[in-house]
Amino acid sequence: MLEGLNPQQRDAVTLPAEHALVLAGAGSGKTRVLTTRMAWLIQTGQVGPHGLLAVTFTNKAAREMLTRLSALLPINTRGMWVGTFHGLCNRLLRAHHREAQLPQAFQILDSADQLSAIKRMLKAAGIDDERFPARDVQRMINGAKEDGLRPGDLDVRDAHARRLADLYQRYQDQCEREGVVDFGELLLRAYELLQREAPIREHYQRRFQQILVDEFQDTNVLQYRWLMLLAGAHTPVFAVGDDDQSIYAFRGANVGNMADFEQRHAQGRVIRLEQNYRSHGHILDSANALIAHNTRRLGKNLWTDAGEGEPLRVVEQASDALEAQWLVDEIRALIREGRPAREIAILYRSNAQSRPIEHALFSARVPYRVYGGQRFFERLEIKHVLAYLRLIDNPDDDTSWMRVVNFPTRGIGARTLEQQADIAAQQNSSLAGAVAFVPGKAGAVLARFATLIRELAEAARTLDLPELIGHVVHHSGLEAHYRADREGQDRLENLQELVNAAAAFVAEEGFQGLPAGRVPAAAAAAEAASGPDAAFDMGAEPSPAVMSPLGAFLSHASLEAGDNQAQAGEDAVQLMTVHAAKGLEFDAVFITGLEEGLFPHENSLLDAGGLEEERRLMYVALTRARERLTLTLAQSRMLHGQTRYGMRSRFLDEIPEEHLKWITPRQRPAAAQPPWSGAFRRGLGGWQGEAGSSFAPRAARTQSSGVTVGDQCFRIGSGVRHGRFGEGTVVALSGSGAEAQARIEFRDAGTKTLALGVAKLEVLD
DNA sequence: GCAGCGAACCTTTTT
DNA sequence: GGTTCGCTGC
Secondary structure, three states: OOOOOOOOHHHHHHOOOOEEEEEOOOOOOHHHHHHHHHHHHOOOOOOOOOEEEEEEEHHHHHHHHHHHHHHHOOHHHHHEEEEEEHHHHHHHHHHHHOOOOOOOOOEEEEHHHHHHHHHHHHHHHOOOOOOOHHHHHHHHHHHHHOOOOOOOHHOOOOOHHHHHHHHHHHHHHHHHHHOOHHHHHHHHHHHHHHHHOOHHHHHHHHHOOOOEEOOOHOHHHHHHHHHHHHHOOOOOEEEEHHHHOOOOOOHHHOOOOHHHHHHHHOOOEEEOOOOOOOOOHHHHHHHHHHHOOOOOOOOOEOOOOOOOOOOOEEEEEHHHHHHHHHHHHHHHHHHOOOHHHHEEEEEEHHHHHHHHHHHHHHHHHOOEEEEOOOOHHHHHHHHHHHHHHHHHOOOOOOOHHHHHHOOOOOOOOOOHHHHHHHHHHOOOOOOOHHHOOOHHHHHHHHHHHHHHHHHHHHOOOOOOOHHHHHHHHHHHHHHHHHHHHHHHHHHHHHHHHHHHHHHHHHHHHHHOOOOOOOOHHHHHHHHOOOOOOHOOOOOOOOOOOOHHHHHHHHHHHHHHHOOOOOOOOOOOOOEEHHHHHHOOOEEEEHHHHOEEEEEOEHHHOOOOHHHHHHHHHHHHOOOOOEEEEEEEEEEEEEEEEEEEEEOOHHHHHHHOOOHEEEEEEOOOOOOOOOOOHHHHHHHOOOOOOOOOOOOOOHHHHHHHOEEEEOEEEEOOHHHEEEOEEEEEEEEEEEEOOOEEEEEEEEOOOOEEEEEEOOOOOOOOO
């Protein structure tokens, strides 16, 4: 089992049972170490499969871990606690739903469901959506939950913050009433459950004798606290991660967890995996040199014995269209040389960049696939069916009610629904609960819908899950609706696909022949026989089997949105964002759009640590390549309907010359000079345009001088007062002269972009 | 209830 | 430039 491991990998695998941190560089065999560690712990008798807890971020990573583990050891991995944070928390909450104060059939809201729930809450509260856009409220709520904060824990020093806390509370009340939880709530609820209920906590602390965490750099504050709570005083945590690949701070990941874990728990027990088995020397040295520009690293230097390989090639084209054309020509040549298309990846910073590239590939008939499209379970028609299924499982789920109460249309209009919502609010019930109290014709049509749901629920008592879904598709009228629609054919096919997915799910989970709505008898008996806390004292955990096939499938649909890539297996060039490329590797990689403002992205420069995260992103991009790495940039780019001119990305200048080979002459100025400097103007050469538009680096410009309008000088961070919006802070500046604009975060009025020549602003000292 | 229109959005994203 | 959202008018 330990054969073929290098000394550091072997050390990591065979560490004693204490907290430890493994700093695993890109391509250093991280997953191998993690799975071998699990196998080794089991094989040496230190722990049974039952006593392991392994946490990942994605379902894909969890599956991969289980697959590799069963290749190493002849054990049955079913029932092992290996999964995502959210999946494991769901399991905990299902098993202890009473103690967690959740209904047995609680539903999980995905981000889109959450947003519509928030919109509904804002509407009910009569909130002005100018000042409180639903998206902002959603971000605030999720941010608070990621930090483990409830509405009462928020800092409410001003009226705006007080209002936000109030909205958070209203949203929570609404979720409570409807029996739904969002993703953040899954984690926070599970954490609070363990914290509050000592017998449950102690049971799991005893049960888990080893905890392993993958991608530890991506954990947020709450996930870290959850892990350490579960570990308790005796369970060692084996954390694997790479601080240089932390690229998810924007969604709450806290790299600081790594340093904290090292200092407080894993003192000295840090193993660095620095031998890279993926990339040639030039590539690796470039990545090392680039990332060395970051401060606050735990420190690590990758090396390889694979030889230095080719230098990185750099290509500059006049426009994004020409950049795309060059890529296509180059890729066709590679394919002609016999390189498989699937071994070629085109990476970009933002999704918008894929358009011209796709266009060029399509015209040249080069097969390609784009990652990051819509997921299967996120398709509209699928969400509609799922909404019916959720109402069967939990009629109080108002989000689902609203989604399908009038889809397909059945004459239930906005006025009827408002009336229903008013009554529901009055008696503090769900929409379903209010139906009986809606008078007149409106009440009658609603009652008819409620009857439909009851009949579908009745069917769930006898039909198995795939049959039930077919039944729902037919009796809800969705089938007829899509059949009548000229473009409904694809949607009908997807609905059939959903039936197939359900059949596969039923087979995999051992639910064959079971009515969709029925909780398996054995599990139900165990639940009934045991008191509220006996269930987990029986050695065997209450498993997700306390759920009906329907309930389990709905959880599955929410927690695993399905593939977001085109059909696998096909030999096609791979297009994706750098974020999506994390964890993957290719023979040949093209990193495109290496322009200041795009990569690093201009928005990232505004927040603290943003540039360093962009640099880590670039580091991730560089380390995806095995043999051939090409960096491309364009002098002009179509963005938001405007042609913009960017400067060469600073990241190109952070890679030592000796690793770069310029295929086209180097033309454009480096990013370090501000756009108004002489060097920039000279560098401008023949091209003119909106240089100095917001595409130019804001930080460089504003750090030095700011923007002067009349006798006032605006800088990032300066306080300003506006007649209508009140006081605020300048967070971004762009343009100059008559074009100058400032983005200002007002304390009460939200964030606005104002033309400095027009808006009456006063700079405060 | 729905088509049609103008306004507002536009970094990255898993669960 | 493209899409999506929400309002208006039929």
